[in-house]
Amino acid sequence: MWQLFAQDMKYALEVLHKVDHCHWNNEHEKHRLCKTADYMNLHFKVKWLYNEYVKELPVFTDVVPEYPAWFLQFVLAWLAENEEVSMEFMHGALERDKREGFQPTSEHALFSSSVVDIFTQLNQSFEIIKKLDCPDPAVVAHYNRRFAKTITKVLLQYCALLAKSYPSYCEKEKIPCVLMNNIQQMRVLLEKMFESMGAKQAMSNHGGEDDMSEESKSGCSDSEGSELDTEAADILNDLQVKLNTVLDNFSAIFAKSFQARITTCMRQMAEILYQIKGPPNRNTAEADADNMLRPLMEFLDGNLSIFADTCEKTVLKRILKDLWKTVLSSLERTIVLPQSNDSLGAQLLTAAKGLSSLKGGGEAKTLTPKQCVIIDAGLEAIKIYFHAGGNGLKKAFVEKSPELASLRYALSLYSQSTDALIKTFVTTQHSQVHDGMGIRITGNEKIRPDRGSGIEKPIGEAILQFDMMFGKERKVGVRVIAVNDMKWQTSGMFRPFVEVSMVGPFLADKKRKFTTKSKNNSWTAKFNEAFQFALGKESPDCYELQVTVKDYCFGRADRVVGVAVVQLRDVADRKSCVCWCPLGPRIQTDETGLTVMRILSQRPADEVAKEFFKLKSETRPVEEGR
Structure with missing residues (x-):
């Protein structure tokens, strides 16, 4: 009798599903043959019939019944409709909570009513699914996946609505705390729902004792051995991570308000x-x-x-x-x-x-x-x-x-002393002009790029010759040969010149800067001028040469065309070499370099510090770029 009944029921439900599915996809059809609630009621009656008269028959012992699969599409449709109901309920709960000023639900609770109301409704919906007492794990997995998506949609929309108005509450003492408590309580209630959906273990913690927000990385713990479908567990794990992120963001916004x-x-x-x-x-x-x-x-x-x-x-x-x-x-x-x-x-x-x-x-x-x-x-x-x-x-x-x-x-x-700070700067700042095309160095060895001192789009190229004289007195000869292909726009006369500055410790009593003569309207200019620098007592690795090409302007400050930096560590092992240095618009520093510059900027009575600060902070005017 059951087999004959099952054959008729399965056929009838397939026909009804096809007809109703057609109606669901027809925008002009307002009435379906049956409501989803009718199918759910029928599902319960069939479950009762099977459990009451069929389940204990020998032929059905240890066999997964097939009737839950007949109703799967109808239960999923009911869950889809239930999602809309849950979203509407969430909006109503939030609006009521707003009108009441997000008051805690009791003297012992620190969260307000909306979060409790939302989970009460979600739990009531899930209780209906649980009462189906579905014996088919594959079908249960479909239920849980679909309901997990509903939970995610409702809770994240609640968070999104709170996030819009949250900054406006930060001036008030207690409401931001209550709203953050709400998010945390959602995480706690979500963990309990996770367990009620079949997980053997919930997430390891919900932020109670962590100081490094590790729960944002772990979410729910390994669900191996859990009755909960892996995909549904992943959805809820991901939701826990997102709620944790919302909580972190709310806290950061609140702290920023102070x-x-x-x-x-x-x-x-x-x-x-x-x-x-x-x-x-x-x-x-x-x-x-x-x-x-x-x-x-x-x-x-x-x-x-x-x-x-x-x-x-x-x-x-x-x-x-x-x-x-x-x-x-x-x-x-x-x-x-x-x-x-x-x-x-x-x-x-x-x-x-x-x-x-x-x-x-x-x-x-x-x-x-x-x-x-x-x-x-x-x-x-x-x-x-x-x-x-x-x-x-x-x-x-x-x-x-x-x-x-x-x-x-x-x-x-x-x-630290100014000399010590400058030494720190030179030895840590290896890419002061953008990474990309490197400085080319030729001498007794083959051409090789400098370590990260190039730029992707050079605005010119300076050609320098270095002569190392490391005898009793350590000196460096620098010949400015030329500057090629300068990118520069000006309505007046263009008079480029080159400023070469030795940077490093223990140079206070030595000549640190030389300047070439200027050239008239030369975008590729030959200078061929030689200068000699004496180094301090530190090794050559602690020194660098900064090349600044400028446009001479009578009566006002000269404007920077471009800069380049050659670190002596890259040329010190050569007796003589020539460097092709692409020009960049400014010096780039990391946090260490910026810290050194800020400290030295606060030493206006120190000429070396003041000169270093000025040299490293000079920038090509933005309007001159092309």
Whole structure:
């Protein structure tokens, strides 16, 4: 009887599916033969019939019944309709929550009602699927994949809607915390739903104890041995990662909203710091640091007490991480190495003027050794504050923070002499003019490219001859032979000349710059002028020659046509050689080079530092490029 019934039922459902499928794809058809709910009800009746009268028959023992496959397309259609219902419910829940001001659901809960309402509805939908009690794992896998996509769509749309309005809430004390708690609670509830869908193990953690956001990499743990289909598990794993990213972004936006107030605190700290004079004294450094940090600590105490009461533990740690990064970056930008977000030249000009404006006018002055010691002690105090005896950030996160490493490196360079800093610059900056076409060097050996000192689109080419005279007195002869194919537009006369500067330590008492005569309206100019530089006591690897081609302008500053750099390490082993040097528009530096330049820009009374800063910050005018 069951086999005859199954034959008729399977045939009837196939016909109905074809007819209804045709109607579903016809935009003008408003009424289908049956609603998806009718098919679901029929599915339940067939399940009851099979379980009640057929399941225990010997012929069906250990056989996967085929009836779930008959209804698969109808259940998937019901899930598709349910997705639309879930999306509408999510929008309604969010709007209600907005009107109520995102109030926590109870005195013990830190999240608001919308996230609870959304998961209540999703769980109710999934309960219907669970009640089908489908005995076919392949069919269950289809259900789970489709429902996992619904979960993803609903939760990510909820996040997207929150993200649009989130910045407008950042000025309020508690709402941003509640919204971040909502995202975290979604991750917790998603883990529980993951388990209810058949996973033996849920994800390893949901951010409760991590200080490095590792859960964003791991998501849900290995689902081997799980009843949940691998594809569905992958969808939910990916969703956990995306929710974690949303939480990170919200935290970063929230921390950024405090930037202006933290900068104000830093300026107040700078005023206190600059009043502290005298020689370094480590015995008083801690007390001086506490005094300097007072404006910042008052600000942090007032806000973190609110966050501690309002935020889930994992959310609080995210906020602490982002505030830590903001505080240390602001300390470096505002006090140690004043800078801006503009171009390199603008940053360096800002650096040169930054301390001056902080000090209320006058020349910018470098931090004293005592002030550096106080800042170092202040860093230790900030670390202890954010660690909070183990209740805050982990020591490993703090110590490995790139912001802390950058600040410590800047302070370590700060106390070095100008010669030591210039040596650091020359020995670390190997690609000051774009990588690409290299400098060509000819001599006793075959032509070879320089290590990364070329440019992809040169705006000219300088030809130089080097003669090494490393006897009792170490000297370098430089002959400027010519500059070819200069790319330069001007409405007046073009009068190019070449400036060659030796850069390196211990050159304060030596001639560091020579200039050729200018040529009239020559875009390929022959100079053939020779100069001689004496080196300092360091090895040739610590020196470089910068070539700057300029257009002579009477009555105003000469304009840069292009620059090139030849590092003596690449030519020192030759008695004599000729270099073809492609010209670039400006010098390029990495973080180390930029740090050295900012420090030297704050030494206006040091002629060598001032000259180095000017040399490395000169740039070809943008309007002259073509």
